[in-house]
Amino acid sequence: MTKQKQIYRCNVCGNIVEVVHSGAGELVCCGQPMELLIEKEVDEGKEKHVPIVQGNKVIVGEVLHPMEENHFIEWIEVDDCRVFLKLGDKPEAEFNIKEGSSIRIYCNIHGLWKSKA
Numbered sequence: 001m002t003k004q005k006q007i008y009r010c011n012v013c014g015n016i017v018e019v020v021h022s023g024a025g026e027l028v029c030c031g032q033p034m035e036l037l038i039e040k041e042v043d044e045g046k047e048k049h050v051p052i053v054q055g056n057k058v059i060v061g062e063v064l065h066p067m068e069e070n071h072f073i074e075w076i077e078v079d080d081c082r083v084f085l086k087l088g089d090k091p092e093a094e095f096n097i098k099e100g101s102s103i104r105i106y107c108n109i110h111g112l113w114k115s116k117a
Contacts, residue, residue: 002027007112008034016106039104039114049113051076051103060091060105060113067091070109077104078117 010029048061083093101117
C-alpha cells in the first residue's frame with residue numbers, strides 16, 4: 001500500500017514518482033516494482049546531504065554538496081513547495097519556512113533526505 005508523499009524510483013529507466021493519492025496497488029515501471037525511497041536523516045561518509053535551515057534558506061550539507069554532472073542535488077522541497085536545481089546552481093534555495101516545516105532534498109546518487117525546521 002502506498003502513502004501520500006512517498007517517493008518511488010524505477011531502477012531501470014530512472015523515472016521518479018511521488019504518490020499524490022494513496023492506493024493498495026503496487027507501483028511498477030519497466031516491468032519491475034518501483035523502489036520506495038526511504039527518507040534518511042543522518043549523514044554518512046564524505047558527502048553531506050542533510051538539509052540545513054539558515055533563516056529562509058535551505059542549504060544541502062554542512063559542507064556544500066557537490067553539483068557535478070554525475071552527482072548533484074536535483075531538488076529541494078519545503079512542505080509542498082519544490083525548487084528544481086540545475087548544474088551550475090548552488091545546492092540551496094529560499095522558501096517561506098515556518099517552524100516545524102518538513103524539508104526534503106533529492107540527490108541523484110544517494111537518494112532522499114529530510115529534516116525539520
